[in-house]
Amino acid sequence: MSDETPSRRAAAAFAQTTETGTPVAFADLVALLERIFRRHGTSERVAAILAENCASCERDGSTSHGVFRIPGYVNSLKSGWVDGRAEPTVEEAGPAFLRVDAANGFAQPAFLAARDRLLEMVRESGVAVMAIRNSHHFSALWPDVEPFAREGLVALSFVNSFACVVPPGGKAAVYGTNPMAFATPVAGGDPMVFDQAASSMANGDVRIAAREGHTIPPGSGVDRDGKPTTDPKAVLDGGALLPFGGHKGGSIAFMIEVLAAALTGGKYSREVDWSAHPGAETPCTGQLFIVIDPERGGTGAFADRVAGLIGEVKQAGQDRMPGERRYARRVRTLRDGIPLAPARLAELRALAGDA
Numbered sequence: 547m548s549d550e551t552p553s554r555r556a557a558a559a560f561a562q563t564t565e566t567g568t569p570v571a572f573a574d575l576v577a578l579l580e581r582i583f584r585r586h587g588t589s590e591r592v593a594a595i596l597a598e599n600c601a602s603c604e605r606d607g608s609t610s611h612g613v614f615r616i617p618g619y620v621n622s623l624k625s626g627w628v629d630g631r632a633e634p635t636v637e638e639a640g641p642a643f644l645r646v647d648a649a650n651g652f653a654q655p656a657f658l659a660a661r662d663r664l665l666e667m668v669r670e671s672g673v674a675v676m677a678i679r680n681s682h683h684f685s686a687l688w689p690d691v692e693p694f695a696r697e698g699l700v701a702l703s704f705v706n707s708f709a710c711v712v713p714p715g716g717k718a719a720v721y722g723t724n725p726m727a728f729a730t731p732v733a734g735g736d737p738m739v740f741d742q743a744a745s746s747m748a749n750g751d752v753r754i755a756a757r758e759g760h761t762i763p764p765g766s767g768v769d770r771d772g773k774p775t776t777d778p779k780a781v782l783d784g785g786a787l788l789p790f791g792g793h794k795g796g797s798i799a800f801m802i803e804v805l806a807a808a809l810t811g812g813k814y815s816r817e818v819d820w821s822a823h824p825g826a827e828t829p830c831t832g833q834l835f836i837v838i839d840p841e842r843g844g845t846g847a848f849a850d851r852v853a854g855l856i857g858e859v860k861q862a863g864q865d866r867m868p869g870e871r872r873y874a875r876r877v878r879t880l881r882d883g884i885p886l887a888p889a890r891l892a893e894l895r896a897l898a899g900d901a
């Protein structure tokens with residue numbers, strides 16, 4: 547238990563309440579979520595992309611960004627804050643640089659609109675960058691990067707969110723929870739993917755802890771007076787989270803504001819202002835991708851070398867690499883169904899307009 551992250555512990559506490567729920571087949575969950583998105587004003591294409599993405603998070607146990615997020619998506623759509631029918635525009639800013647304007651739509655459809663061209667650029671140039679702005683990312687990042695590694699590429703992605711993290715020693719929330727994800731091919735196995743917030747916990751896990759009546763680990767957040775607290779409600783009600791690892795996480799959060807917002811033309815987390823759209827929950831910011839063809843390194847043995855390194859890490863005593871928990875759960879839930887608490891399933895069916 548000692549090597550578990552605080553947010554993983556909070557998610558695990560929540561997962562215990564859902565593991566015993568009604569098993570739902572992945573395809574059925576995708577279909578149910580698609581109906582919810584369509585019913586609340588997205589295009590067919592956007593509904594299909596978001597439903598697949600959100601169901602994949604639930605399938606893999608990314609609890610803070612699975613079906614828990616559906617009411618938030620719906621509230622943002624209903625408030626008029628996000629455009630569920632946005633048509634992204636893609637612009638070539640150089641031989642290996644794509645600029646995408648998500649047009650106040652969701653990030654994943656904007657990303658997918660440009661993904662094929664990005665892949666061509668990577669094959670041509672060895673590396674390519676995609677800078678997305680005016681985009682709402684309300685999910686985990688691993689679904690964006692894992693497929694690149696399955697195609698033999700190394701991928702990094704960064705997203706900023708909304709101001710709920712104080713800089714180290716600071717009082718005002720400047721940073722978002724700002725996740726970054728890294729994916730690399732591994733010879734003979736699944737890609738190694740890590741996907742982590744720059745904060746001590748994801749905001750989603752704090753909200754789940756508040757809902758379930760759990761405390762959060764000491765050192766995760768502060769209340770509205772800047773005092774350390776383990777009460778998730780105090781963090782959410784005018785308080786803030788801390789970066790993970792003090793000034794080191796603070797620097798990562800800063801870097802992500804620079805890469806995902808300053809560089810893309812997206813808003814800084816601090817600039818997200820949804821006050822005119824009561825109920826809105828999806829931050830409109832930016833996202834950056836860097837995708838590399840590792841064969842350009844010329845070793846001819848990249849994925850073997852990564853597999854060797856993982857072997858050494860495990861030999862040294864690390865029992866689990868990032869991503870392995872998800873892959874194990876994916877196998878289990880694709881076989882047995884995704885367990886959903888009856889109350890959650892009822893909530894989803896109501897949002898879909900089922901009788």
Ligand SMILES: NC(=O)C1=CN([C@@H]2O[C@H](COP(=O)(O)OP(=O)(O)OC[C@H]3O[C@@H](n4cnc5c(N)ncnc54)[C@H](OP(=O)(O)O)[C@@H]3O)[C@@H](O)[C@H]2O)C=CC1
Nearest residue numbers: 551553685686687707723725740741742743868869871872
């Ligand atoms: N869209 C947005 O703006 C935001 C999205 N998020 C999302 O929230 C999610 C959760 O973030 P966060 O709470 O920081 O993530 P976690 O701390 O739960 O996990 C971070 C990474 O560490 C790995 N990991 C966790 N525990 C261990 C362990 N004991 N040994 C080895 N590896 C481990 C996880 O792998 P594994 O998955 O296999 O457990 C994961 O890759 C992310 O998917 C992130 O993208 C967060 C903030 C904002």
Ligand SMILES: O=C(O)C1=NCCCC1
Nearest residue numbers: 684685707723748749750
């Ligand atoms: O969990 C988080 O932190 C966030 N997730 C989705 C976007 C807002 C922040």
